[in-house]
Amino acid sequence: MEKWTLRARKEIWFVPSLYALASIILTAIIISIDTVFADSVQNYLPKVFFTNVDLSTTILSSIATAILTMTTISFSTIMVVLTTYSSQFSPRTLQDFMTEKTTLRVLGVFVGSFIYTVSSLLFMKDWLDDQRVLASGVGVILAVICVGYFVFFIHHVARSIQVSKLIERLMKEGLISLKKKKLLYKAEKITFETLQAPTDYTETKELQPKATGYIQVIDMEGLTKEAKEHGFHLVLKKRIGDFVTERSTIATVYFTKKPSKELDVTAYIEVGEERTPLQDAEFALQKLAEVALRAISPGINDPNTANNCIRYMSRLLIEFGEVDAEAISYLDENKDQRVTIPQRTFQEILYTAFYQIRIYGERDISVVLTILECLILTAEGSEKAIRNNIKEMYEFLVGSIKEDYFEPLDVKKIEEKKAVLEGLLK
Structure with a gap:
């Protein structure tokens, strides 16, 4: 299902095409009424909907x-939004606006x-001149609907270019992907494992992808059944x-019986030109980090936006801690492991989240304090085992803070944050 969802999201024309098909069907119905069933239908609908040709x-x-x-006007507005997203936030956030249901639905209605x-x-x-038709009445209704959608779209665009809304949407993208893993775990369809090869097999086969790009989605359900x-x-x-x-080895197949020559499991693995957050929650975290980096760059110089991104990252980090493992194994109906996929550990995710922000924000006291605040929020929402990983990252980040850059009052604030965090990590 996620593979088809990805393809539908990649093709912007897909949703408008569905609306276009629906409009053709509607046209056929209305024209049939006007040309064949006009006399009988006029007795059941208000006269105001019927006009002469x-x-x-x-x-x-x-x-x-x-x-x-x-x-x-809507397309022009979309171009303005895309320019704003690319220049002010991050090029990776462009797809977030274009693939939104609201944007595609508005274009489809138009x-x-x-x-x-x-x-x-x-x-x-001409031969309909003596007959009253329904087509214009339905057209007026559609025009009113279009006006309503147009006003709604302007409102939607005005909200979308607010950075706070973008940050919240990026966080929710990551949460959706992580919560799917948690639901699968509760349903006993996956287990969290250490990454290791099976011991009971007769033959192995290495797989290479059919294209160059990013691994976007994997049809785990289909692969498990296969x-x-x-x-x-x-x-x-x-x-x-x-x-x-195309020359990368992306997987190894361990056969427990003689393999079929027609078997092609690479069809279940989608490789494309860009990452997507459908199964990749880390991508949502990366986009938040990129928005933060763009905000603290000298050209924009908006540390408050960067701090907002870092605070929202804490919510994602809490969820990452709850699915911490070297690998995830998908199980069949008999609870046998069928597909194992590696994932970054919580320690690696913490490093990925902060290693760039740490470098570019090291001289900004507000960014340094917010990073410590993010770790405090993550520690407050995590269990003891996860706090140990946070402790290692804390030691890494604190060791990189150069107090010589700051005034005595700044250092005092840093020490206060450190004291709170150390209390949580004991």
Whole structure:
């Protein structure tokens, strides 16, 4: 399912195409009513919806022009938003706006309504002059819907370019991916393991991807069923989000019986030109870190935005701590391990979250204090085992703080944060 979701999200035309198809069906229905069932339908619908052909042509022409204008303005607005996302936040956040359901739905409504009005005009023939038609009434309804969506879209765009909304949305992207793992664990469909090769097998086979790019999604459910049917255990050597080439070894298949020559499990692994947060919660964390880095750059110089990103990162780090393991194994109905995929440990995730921010924010007292605050928030929401990992990162970060850069009052604030964190990590 996630593989098809990814493909639908990658193709921006997909959702508008569905609306266009629906508009063609609607056009066929309305034209059938106007040409075949007009007399009987007029007895059941209000007379106000029916007009003569001349008036209907005028109304539909005006609606088509207005919808095309709204669509043009919407596309222009989208370009402005994309420019803002790329220059102010991060190029990786562009896909977040373009693949949002709201954006695609608005474009779909505009495209579908325009197709309906133009198609209806095509069927406004001279031989209908003596007959009242429904097409313009439906067109007016669609025009009102388009106006409503247009106002909603302007409101949506105004909210989307607010950095606080973007940060919250990035956090939720990561949470969705992490909570899916927790639900699978509670349902006993996965286990958290150390990464190791199976011992009971007759033959092995190494797999290479069919393309160069990032591992975007893996159809774990399909792979698990395939592994049970053909009797093998698949151990991936690359994580979701890793960059691979056609010559990279991404997995090893351990067969427990003679393998089938027609077996092709690479079809379950999607490799594309960019990372996606569908199964890659670390990507959401990376985007938060990138927004923070862009905010503290000399060109933008907005440390408050960076601090907001770092605080929201703490919520993701708490969830990462709850699924901490070297690898995840997917189980079949008999609870046998079928697919094992490596993942970064909580210690590695902590390092990935802060190693760049630590360098570029080392002279900004507010960033240093917020990093310590983030560790405090993470420690407060984590269990004892996770706090030990936080302690190692704390020692790494504290060792890199150069107190010579700061005034005595700044150092005092740092010591206060350190005292609180040390109390939690005892």
